[in-house]
Amino acid sequence: MSGRVTQRNEAQATLAWNVALRKGEFTYQDISAETGIGIRNTTSLVRSWEARNAVMRIGRIGNRQGFRVRQDERPVAARRDGTAMRHETAAGNMWRAMRGLRVFTPTDIAAHSNTPTCHVALPAAQEYCQMLARAGYLKVERKAVPGRREAAYRLMRNTGPLPPRERRVRAVYDDNLCEFTHMAGGQ
Structure with missing residues (x-):
């Protein structure tokens, strides 16, 4: 592994930690069986928790x-050398x-998304909302009136914990055929 956290790895780590919290006491095999994560990856996760005194x-x-x-908080993801990885x-x-x-x-999204380690500016929140509305994830509940009020949205497609991205x-x-003739990495 290159030490890079992917969204899939992060979702697996969260799932495994939730199982560990629920069980309180567990084995590598318990976590692997309940999550479907391979025993090798489960062992690596549990050892990283142990290194950070979470278990x-x-x-x-x-x-x-x-x-x-040992604790009820999710341990911070770490590389093999013990340095923390940013997953937020x-x-x-x-x-x-x-x-x-x-x-x-x-504005609500920007306010609720800011943390000490991750700043979300209003323009970024506006852009993300507009992108999700174009993709059909959000429905416009109230149209914006420029200079007076901003648009209000409702989530229509909640597909899971990982964020949709463009x-x-x-x-x-x-242009002669008016069609795509080749998609890189596609069909």
Whole structure:
């Protein structure tokens, strides 16, 4: 592994930690069986929690090494050398805020998404809301009146904990045929 945290890895780590919290005492195999994460990745996760004192070894549970959760907070993701990895993103914070609010404005999203380690500016929140509205994730509840009030949105497609993001695709477009003739990495 390159040490880079992907959204999938972050989701797996969150899922595994939630299982550990619920069980209180667990083995590598318990976490692997309940999450579907491979035993090798589960072992790596539990060892990283142990290195940060989030869990402690308690001896054997049956014939397997057992662990007990020491704290109720999710441990900070860390590289193998122990340095912390930043896993918090502006898009992730905005998406979580949208999932928790019924009707919201970009100002609401910016306010609910700011943390000590991740700043979300109002223009970024406006841009993210507009992108999600174009993609059909958000419905405009109240139109904006320039200079007087901003648009209000409602989340219509809550597809899960990972934030939707815009992707740029490289393609070859043939103006003679008025169609895409090649999509890089696609079909």
